Amino acid sequence: MSARSREGRRTMGLTLRLCLMVLVPIVLAVALYGAAIHTTRHQFLRSQAAAELRHHASLVEAAIGGAVERGQVELLKRRIERLAQADRILGIAAFDARGGPILVTDPIAGEAAELAALARRALATGAEIEEERTLGGAPALVRTVTFSQRGLSVVAVVVRDLRYLDAFARSSNHGLALAGAALLAAAALSTAFASRATVGRPAGAIVAGVERVARGELGTTVPEAGAEELRRLARAFNAMTASLAEARARLEQEQAARAAVERKLQQAHALSAVGQVVASIGHEIGSPLNVILARARRLADQPGWPEAARGELETIATQSERISRVVARLLSIARPPRSLGRGSDVAQVAREVLAFLGPECRQRGITTRIDHDGAPLHVALDADHLFQVLFNLCLNAAQAQPHGGAIAVRLARTDARKASIEVEDRGPGVPPDVAEHIFEAFFTSRGDRGGTGLGLAIVEGIVREAGGSVELVRTGRGGACFRATLPSGAAAPLGARAVEARA
Numbered sequence: 168m169s170a171r172s173r174e175g176r177r178t179m180g181l182t183l184r185l186c187l188m189v190l191v192p193i194v195l196a197v198a199l200y201g202a203a204i205h206t207t208r209h210q211f212l213r214s215q216a217a218a219e220l221r222h223h224a225s226l227v228e229a230a231i232g233g234a235v236e237r238g239q240v241e242l243l244k245r246r247i248e249r250l251a252q253a254d255r256i257l258g259i260a261a262f263d264a265r266g267g268p269i270l271v272t273d274p275i276a277g278e279a280a281e282l283a284a285l286a287r288r289a290l291a292t293g294a295e296i297e298e299e300r301t302l303g304g305a306p307a308l309v310r311t312v313t314f315s316q317r318g319l320s321v322v323a324v325v326v327r328d329l330r331y332l333d334a335f336a337r338s339s340n341h342g343l344a345l346a347g348a349a350l351l352a353a354a355a356l357s358t359a360f361a362s363r364a365t366v367g368r369p370a371g372a373i374v375a376g377v378e379r380v381a382r383g384e385l386g387t388t389v390p391e392a393g394a395e396e397l398r399r400l401a402r403a404f405n406a407m408t409a410s411l412a413e414a415r416a417r418l419e420q421e422q423a424a425r426a427a428v429e430r431k432l433q434q435a436h437a438l439s440a441v442g443q444v445v446a447s448i449g450h451e452i453g454s455p456l457n458v459i460l461a462r463a464r465r466l467a468d469q470p471g472w473p474e475a476a477r478g479e480l481e482t483i484a485t486q487s488e489r490i491s492r493v494v495a496r497l498l499s500i501a502r503p504p505r506s507l508g509r510g511s512d513v514a515q516v517a518r519e520v521l522a523f524l525g526p527e528c529r530q531r532g533i534t535t536r537i538d539h540d541g542a543p544l545h546v547a548l549d550a551d552h553l554f555q556v557l558f559n560l561c562l563n564a565a566q567a568q569p570h571g572g573a574i575a576v577r578l579a580r581t582d583a584r585k586a587s588i589e590v591e592d593r594g595p596g597v598p599p600d601v602a603e604h605i606f607e608a609f610f611t612s613r614g615d616r617g618g619t620g621l622g623l624a625i626v627e628g629i630v631r632e633a634g635g636s637v638e639l640v641r642t643g644r645g646g647a648c649f650r651a652t653l654p655s656g657a658a659a660p661l662g663a664r665a666v667e668a669r670a
Contacts, residue, residue: 189358197347212332220310220327227323228312244270257326262286264320278302286322305330369393385412460487511550514539517576520557532571539578546586546653548633559622560590567594591648
């Protein structure tokens, strides 16, 4: 099931519950009102029917009084017949003192015996009787009228139809039911719309947001809509997710920093081990190397050597120099901090480095150039250390182009206190997965071609201790470009630089 369908189901469930909470009281209220109005209406109509019956009974009493006095039975019957035709009067029955029928109109003729008993009870009690009965299977209201004159007593029983009460009640209940249904439908629609817009949809969005946060999507936000309480809840939720996202970002940064520190510690341990090894064997191999190099150069300079033998001597001298450079690199990493001097001319050192690497660059078919506007450019690094920086950067550039290419050294002043040195080649460049490790000691991508992984580590250490920075620059032109930024002017001692960096 999709997230949208789950959210819709939650919204509909909440909306339905809110509708039920509103509609159930309305249904109960309508039902109670219907029951109460039914009882009240029945009592009211019943009282009206009784009043009308008493009024009609008074007319009957007045109509038959004279006829009884004169003993005119036929006149009495005619008057009773005429009065029995009144609206909602089922009939009138007249009985003598013994309960014998004088006249019973047709609609109630079948109930004569029951009405005669009622007439005798009225004569016996001497009071008018009014009560509700079922006559002929239909509800009716009966009232007796007693008239006595000159020893002649006549009891008239007036019967009023009550069936219209039930018909009226059914009609009224039907109308009330229709009105209640319309009210419920309107209330349901308005409640559903209002609750969905103000509660259901915003609450569903918040629940969906909570589920996304539970899955780790801390960038989740929910719309601040709906009722005031839900808007406040949404604002609090968004603030919470933003805080969680910031906390996770800080945690990731701290983890990355911790990993970097651990790598630095590992490098420090490795350098410490290298320092111990170099300190123990540096003097042992230094002297024999110097002897081999000196004798090979002296023999190679003597005349009369065949070219093959002279070439072998040059090879011995070259490889001895290479071993000396490796030992020097190890010593430059492992030795204690030293003063970096009082400054140097960058252009002059750059020319010396390219001149020193000239034979190797010509052998590889690499052209070199220095891009500089000629203005004086000095950095707070002595010539020896600056030579090491430029030498290692240019040597890396040369080794990256075994089949020819170009090395460009660009010198510029970035501002009044900074100078920039860029060394760019036309080699294959540095892959992204290698770029983040290139300044680590002993990391090399040219291990199969004699790389030691120390050159860039030396560059980074010297530049950092001088108060500058070195970085790999993406130019979009191919190849690799390293930029070293150094402060202008005199350099501070290396120890002071370290203290400033830690501060």
